[in-house]
Amino acid sequence: MTDYRRLRVALLGAGAVGSQVASLLLRHGDELADRAGARLELAGIAVRDVDAPRDVDLPRELFTTDAETLITGADIVIELMGGIEPARSHILLGLGSGADVVTANKALLATRGPEIFDAASRVGASVYYEAAAAGAIPIIRPLRDSLAGDRVVRIMGIVNGTTNYILDRMDGEGADFADVLADAQRLGYAEADPTADVEGYDAAQKAAILASLAFHTAVPLEAVHREGITTITADMIEEAREAGFVIKLLAVCERLGNGGDESISVRVYPALVPRDHPLGAVHGANNAVFVEAEAAGSLMFYGAGAGGVQTASAVLGDVVSAARRHIAGGTGVGESTRANLPVVSIGHVLTRYQITLEVADEAGVLATIAGLLSDGDVSVATLVQTVIPAEDGADGETARLIIGTHRATDDALSAAVDRLAASDVVERVVSVLRVEGE
Template identity: 60%
Template sequence: MTEMRTLKVALLGCGNVGAQVARILIDDAGMLASRAGARLELAGIAVRDVDAPRDVDLPRELFTTDADALVRDADLVIELMGGIEPARTLILAAMRNGACVITGNKALVAKDGPTLHEEADKAGVQLSYEAAVAGAIPILRPIRDSLSGDRITRVLGIVNGTTNFILDQMDTTGAQFADALAEAQRLGYAEADPTADVEGHDAASKAAILASLSFHTRFALEDVYCEGISSVTAADIAAAKDAGFVIKLLAIAEKLGAEGTKTGTKTDAGVSVRVHPTLLPREHPLAAVHGAFNAVFIEAENAGELMFYGQGAGGKPTASAVMGDLVSAARSLVLDGPGRAETTTGQVPAAPISAAVTSYYIGLDVADQPGVLARIAQLFAEHGVSIETMRQTIHRDSGSQTESAELRIVTHRASEAALAATVQAVKGLDVINTVTSVLRVEGV
């Protein structure tokens, strides 16, 4: 009987996810060996401080501060340090030494994915990063493998648990943004500095990765239009609820033009990659994603509509995604197969936000007088934007005897450029007191 091969695994970083990965490698060694076809030996864990407290009790002799030496002697390298450097340098060194690399570093993959894939191809090793998007949800492998024989036309994703928790709290309890954020921090969903989450930067990195895999074209972080949720108010949430919508921070990657949307709107062919607060009808599958959960909704030409749902963060869920990549990479080494190459056969341009095709929800405070609705409708028509619904609520100020009306308008789909120009023109009407809200709408 042939003796089972042993593969050395180097772990870079031992935070919440790294500690769980180390635990699984030790506790489930037998199961992992049977599935990988080789023993996966945890050779060491590179950290900044070997004496730092950790949630998981791990053998102290595994820890080292010499990441370079650990990488040089590894067959498989798991990078969970985060940040750009020294993670990038260590990953490149590992691949040049012939090691397969598994990473959860969304910022690095979004920023420098092309270079990393090029080095992996040169070395003939596997580069995997399922844990970089949506935690435990297996989404990157299905896009790359299961849907490789199909054409994806659109991806909508709730890919940041912190912002989904905040918006869900605002929707279900009526909380203000600041209060919902404080609760997210108390529960550990949000960092002390929540900027990367609430301003959409974390979701933008994931959007770039999803777009690159879905459309077989390398999209960088700078190709992603990004708006966060810090300007979403309790009044916005309440108005959306009253109109039958829920607000979510969505990462969207969508084909435009002749190969994409079926709205009839003329745009230049390309892919719109964007992150912003979005109104969804409450019957849409993504509207039912609560708390810190993530979900990704995919539309493909032949498969139709698919949704992937699960925990988007946390040590154990994210470690599950890491381990899936690790077993896959180990099997490729055992079978002496080539690394899984990135497919970038398509070269679809990144479309500017002005070319995106969407609908708008517009809240207006207007003078309550004859002809106002007609003037607004005429202005929309002049800009080529069709109104789908318009609701009016009269407000009476008993003290001044003045009356105003609140209008809530949902448009049909049109180009972002036409919609933005319409809103700008509306602001110039003398019957408009205030434009109270402008949010994009999907799923209508």
């Protein structure tokens, strides 16, 4: 057996991912040593409660509540605690003590990333975070390294497994949102409080990370437009199916303009995606990231976006990279955020809408609606009309209109929807969805 140099690894957190990372480090130590060129010695696992029940059986002597001592004696710190504090302080302590850091903490990177990367740069260390954006899918390295010489134009990603599971079940079974969410909670796909997932917060954090990498620009989380899926109904899913679409919660990161007038847009919302688009075929709790680059063309990254052992795979890949850097020596590779492109609001984005209305089935209604749209330079691309018979005793019939618009700015389209909602001929705006991937 090769006599490798030993590197001390401090693990912070022993939840679903942390426990699997510890187990794999202990079980596959020899193989990892051969790949890294160093023996990775798990020095300890910092937790709040050493006696808490865990899914994986790990040696009790590894657990400690003294995170600071563990960190200052480590060569590599793996942060899997989640949240902002004390994770931020622990990471900064590790970097200041000369360690490289591996983290899966999307919330921390999305909100305090520049501070952490600056701290690493000052001491010549590296921060690795492959597991922070799409679980087991390798997307951070391709964006940071493989495509560094290209110009990424656009990213569309399904980056939250919980919402994809819910929408996929609704699409396949015609089920209601509340029923599928309850199933997802029973199966462990959704938390007891699912707000971070279903309201798009988790996806927005990941979108900020992906956009920062793709466009070499620090993207603050508050600049990411965010909408969730709680308003999606079974009827909307069925209408999408009939029109050849599927509804997905998308993270969209896009380069706008040309030359010296470039900007970027970063947004998260439920959108209509053509069923024959690669993202339209992403089922269950899987994630996928679709990248469009000027030279490389279209690239698709697909796989498990969550899960303890799956995410642990990405974490250990980063640990091996950190170990190799320690062996090779030299300073760490910093983040490239020097482009400083402005992040514009969603109102500047060119997109198209599908608007579903209920209107009185009377002469002249279509002309009125077309006029309301054209008042804001919005034109109709498609229109499907269905008559809803009046209930017994009710006056007149109602028509349901499904209007597909041509591309316009989101501001213009949003203003057009407001005019429709205020019009006497419109009884109800049933739904408004953006169309992506055409």
